[in-house]
Amino acid sequence: MVVTGRAVLLALLATGAVAISGQIGETVTYVAVGLVVLLVVLDVALATSPRRMRLTREGETSLRLGDSASVSVLVGNPTKRRLRGSVRDAWPPSSHSAPKARPLRVDAGERRRITTTLTPTRRGDARSAGVTVRSVGPLGLAGRQVTLQAPWTVRTLPPFHSRRHLPGKLSRLRELEGQHTAMVRGQGSEFDSLRDYVPGDDVRSIDWRATARNDGVVVRTWRPERDRRILIVLDTGRTSAGRVGDTPRLDHAMDAALLLTALAGKAGDRVDFMAYDRAVRAQVKASGKGSQVRRVVEAMAPLEAELVESDPAGLVSTILSQGRSRRLVVLLTDLNTTALEEGLLPRLPLLSSHHLLLVAGVKDPKVEEMAAERGSAAALYRAASAERTVSERHRISAELRRMGAEVVDADPEHIAPALADAYINLKAQGRL
Incomplete structure (x- = not known):
């Protein structure tokens, strides 16, 4: 049972009657209070049962992060009485649903459409938390309320901001196919x-x-050559959870992976995708049907960084199990010195003996800004620490190159186009 503001107002009037009961007598007070209770109970009894409402869903099932989607719930009234009250379609807080609640009036045998706009602020699947229907009696004093389930899921996809670079990169590819530097025959x-x-x-x-x-x-x-094989591997381990700016490192890596997927697909190459930490979290095989970018986007949407260390031995083993044919393996990970020295580097010769490896990492531009600070003693300490981090990053990049891997290390604004340029350069050199 729920009570409305009218019932509260009526109760206040009854309370006022109690306050002056010394002048009008206790009997009148009891009658006033009893009347309020009776009216509330009667209103509840006369309210149409919200449990009997029939709910059906309609609306969008996916959107890109930063966009809005509309989801509707149709409230059907199979009873012979009119339902008056309100309805609230509840969603997780990160979905930023609006409006929160609204009046509802459904005549007997009819349906009403209630539309909610979702503007999510994070990737992944948002599931409806239930539809709360409140039915108020004819007096408007009280009513009944129930939360009904009307399952619906809206998937928020990665925004793919880097798609603005695609036309320019495609132009470079077309130039590459027609320019005279392609006169020299290469392996690819x-x-x-x-x-x-x-x-x-x-x-x-x-x-x-x-x-x-x-x-x-x-x-x-x-x-x-066209129809080359490319495997994009997204590291979803602990280090990918770190934020660079306002966005997790994982999301920046996703954006770069999507641009490369789109570019390589336009170039006629076949792109496989895999997300891995200690197990395969998502996998998309190349297919000639439909958009590979769309499939990769769908696979990326629910991914979150796992708070565990990635398993480099398992990663290398999984990559090698994908097939014996030589391919370009693009590993999007954090160029963390400790993690790479203890994990990937010892296993790099085995991987690079079978495939061409390109390692890409997102660096934090604030670290280089800190390395340039000289304003105070505290700033000097921060600068020394930042300079050491930058130096270690350069050292591990050089070590990766020495062992045969290509390396792309760029800030969030440039990681996607830099990775695309590295791919184009490999094509130009005939190495792919």
Whole structure:
């Protein structure tokens, strides 16, 4: 049972009657109080049962972080009495649902649509916490209330801010396929066509048989091979939980992975995706049907950083189990010196002997800002600590390169385009 403001006001009037009971007598007071209670009980009895309402859902099931989605609940009244009251469609606080509650009036045998707007502030799945229906009696003094379940899930996808870089990177890829530097054959290039020699062409590209059949010198042209295999591995271990700016390191890595997935797909390469810490958290195999970016986005949405150390031995074993064919393995992780020296580095030769490895990490620009501070004694101490962190990061990057891996280390604003540039450069060099 619930009471309304009217019942409270009526109770206050009864209290006033008690206060002056010495003048009007106790009998009148008891009658007044009893009348209030009777009216409340009667109103509850006359209120339409909210338990008998029938709820159905409609609306969006996914949106990108930063956007809004609309979800509706249809309240059906199968009874022979009108329902008057209010309704509240409850969602987790991070969904920022609005409005919170609203009046409800459903005639017998009819339905009313209640629409809620969600503006989530975090990735993942948001599930409805229930629909609270309040039915008030004809006097408006009291009523009944019940929370009914109307399950619905809205998935908030990564925002993919870096997609604004995609047109520019695609232009670079098209230039790469047509420019004369592709005349030199590399490991990752394939024969394209023949054309006349022009000064500046590499003499190794001359096709002597074709030249003998023509009046002029003819050269072969080469283009980057298509249908290459790429495996993007997202580290979801403890170090990915750290925040760089206002966003977890994991989310910055996701954004870079999405740009690379879109770019490589447009280049005709096949992209697999895997999220790993001590076990595989998500996996998407390359498929020729539909959008691979969409599938990867869906797989990323519910991922959260696990507060455990990643298992490098298990990671390498899992990567090698994906297939024997050589591929580009892109590992998005934190370039943490201790974690890499004790984990990945000892196992790097095994991995790099089978695949081309590219390690990408998101660095915190505030660390370099702290390293430049000189304003006070405290600032000097902070600068010394920050300088050591920067130095260690440079050292581990150099060690990774020495062992055959490519390294991309950039701040959140530049990590996605930098990773895309590294991929394009590998294509240009014929290494992919």
